Amino acid sequence: MPRRAIGGRPLISDQAYVDYVRSIANNPATLEELEAEMAATDLVSPPPADFKGESDANPAFRALGALSSSVERKIEPYGAQFLAYARRKRHGRTFSEDDRIQAASRARKVEEEDDGEISEPEDPMMLARDAKDWRGQDHYAVLGLSKYRYKATDEQIKKAHRKKVLKHHPDKKAAAGIEENDSFFKCIQRANEILSDPVKRRQFDSVDEAADVEPPSKKETQKPSAFYKKWNAVFESEGRFSNKQPVPKLGDDNSTKEEVEEFYDFFYSFDSWRTFEYLDEDVPDDNEGRDHKRHILKKNQNQRKKRKSEDIARLRQLVDDCLAQDQRIKKFREQANKNKNKKKLEKEEAAKREAEEKARAKEEEERKKKEDEEKAKVEKEQNKKAKEAAKNAVKKNKRVVKGSVKDVNYFAEGEASATDVDNVLNDVDKILGSIDPDQLADLVSKLNVAGKDAGKVKEAFSETSGGLVGAGKLKEGDLKVLN
Numbered sequence: 001m002p003r004r005a006i007g008g009r010p011l012i013s014d015q016a017y018v019d020y021v022r023s024i025a026n027n028p029a030t031l032e033e034l035e036a037e038m039a040a041t042d043l044v045s046p047p048p049a050d051f052k053g054e055s056d057a058n059p060a061f062r063a064l065g066a067l068s069s070s071v072e073r074k075i076e077p078y079g080a081q082f083l084a085y086a087r088r089k090r091h092g093r094t095f096s097e098d099d100r101i102q103a104a105s106r107a108r109k110v111e112e113e114d115d116g117e118i119s120e121p122e123d124p125m126m127l128a129r130d131a132k133d134w135r136g137q138d139h140y141a142v143l144g145l146s147k148y149r150y151k152a153t154d155e156q157i158k159k160a161h162r163k164k165v166l167k168h169h170p171d172k173k174a175a176a177g178i179e180e181n182d183s184f185f186k187c188i189q190r191a192n193e194i195l196s197d198p199v200k201r202r203q204f205d206s207v208d209e210a211a212d213v214e215p216p217s218k219k220e221t222q223k224p225s226a227f228y229k230k231w232n233a234v235f236e237s238e239g240r241f242s243n244k245q246p247v248p249k250l251g252d253d254n255s256t257k258e259e260v261e262e263f264y265d266f267f268y269s270f271d272s273w274r275t276f277e278y279l280d281e282d283v284p285d286d287n288e289g290r291d292h293k294r295h296i297l298k299k300n301q302n303q304r305k306k307r308k309s310e311d312i313a314r315l316r317q318l319v320d321d322c323l324a325q326d327q328r329i330k331k332f333r334e335q336a337n338k339n340k341n342k343k344k345l346e347k348e349e350a351a352k353r354e355a356e357e358k359a360r361a362k363e364e365e366e367r368k369k370k371e372d373e374e375k376a377k378v379e380k381e382q383n384k385k386a387k388e389a390a391k392n393a394v395k396k397n398k399r400v401v402k403g404s405v406k407d408v409n410y411f412a413e414g415e416a417s418a419t420d421v422d423n424v425l426n427d428v429d430k431i432l433g434s435i436d437p438d439q440l441a442d443l444v445s446k447l448n449v450a451g452k453d454a455g456k457v458k459e460a461f462s463e464t465s466g467g468l469v470g471a472g473k474l475k476e477g478d479l480k481v482l483n
Contacts, residue, residue, distance in 0.1 A: 131186035
């Protein structure tokens with residue numbers, strides 16, 4: 001603003017103001033200082049001419065205070081417009097000349113500040129491109145972001161657009177005397193419009209073939225390092241379309257079987273967001289025929305589905321080709337077969353050990369059985385011999401018992417009668433029929449001691465018969481002589 005005032009009262013004269021402006025315009029240092037000290041200032045306007053103030057004519061108004069008297073202060077012209085005015089006065093420029101020079105200055109400043117991140121040579125064919133064919137243009141290349149593409153940040157897109165606008169603005173070229181149409185400038189504006197809108201940018205990225213990485217051939221991947229490097233680049237490019245993030249990496253020779261399987265499973269069941277709207281045929285305006293419009297919409301929808309199916313098939317073929325060249329799969333299979341064979345050998349060895357153990361157990365069982373049979377046979381023979389010996393001993397002892405009564409003449413005085421002999425022998429048979437071998441042996445022992453003494457022999461028989469009667473083996477009265 002050229003001057004400041006309070007209540008419409010000028011604080012400096014017109015002539016003094018003009019002289020001050022001229023001094024500022026002829027002093028660049030002062031001009032630069034003013035440019036660095038811009039600030040906003042509130043102004044108090046004078047009351048209107050029909051303002052009645054606090055009076056009977058205006059009973060609703062009541063003044064709460066009064067303005068203090070004005071104070072004269074030294075002021076300086078200030079503001080962007082004043083600086084522009086001073087600059088034009090100093091250099092004798094018109095408005096349009098000054099605007100063009102300032103635009104060129106800003107462009108040079110941007111170029112000087114550019115660190116090379118978004119700089120790339122411009123293709124002459126791209127510069128001559130028709131702006132009407134905007135669907136076929138590479139928006140990233142137009143803004144100089146070919147090496148970034150879908151990885152470019154919003155700040156890089158904004159900076160690249162500003163740089164291109166300052167370089168190719170029609171006003172700047174006209175000021176430089178270059179007669180050229182603004183077709184490429186329109187391409188720049190269209191590229192910025194597409195890439196600045198997240199939805200439109202995603203649609204363009206969906207069909208941006210320049211960001212695709214061609215799969216390597218078998219010859220190119222003979223070395224393991226080349227295989228991982230080239231195929232990693234391919235799947236990194238494909239991974240940009242995944243709804244699931246992060247996308248697993250192909251890995252290297254040290255990747256585990258689980259990591260490799262996770263990678264291939266991920267891409268075989270790839271969840272892609274590609275929709276191919278960017279390639280749709282333009283839908284006619286509402287004033288066109290409705291049938292034709294529905295036809296175009298349906299056609300676009302069918303084309304999207306077709307492209308989607310083709311893209312899924314293409315990606316699966318890529319995964320198949322990579323899988324076929326992946327030496328880790330062969331290594332995992334060999335390891336699996338080795339483990340399988342190892343398990344098989346271990347199983348066979350276990351079965352062999354089990355069979356051997358069963359055979360040894362059977363042999364041991366047969367040996368033990370044979371030993372038991374031999375032992376039983378020996379015991380049987382021994383028992384048989386013992387029984388025969390005992391039987392023979394019993395027979396012998398019975399002969400001794402019977403012979404003992406014969407030796408004492410059947411306990412008769414003189415020659416024994418037949419009745420005496422029968423009575424004694426009957427008693428002997430009853431005793432022998434009731435006595436057990438041990439008692440018989442004891443009886444024989446007593447008889448051997450008694451010898452041919454009839455009294456002692458009879459006493460031995462009486463003791464034995466008394467024991468048998470006490471044991472219930474004989475009854476009182478069963479014996480006639482030897483009781």
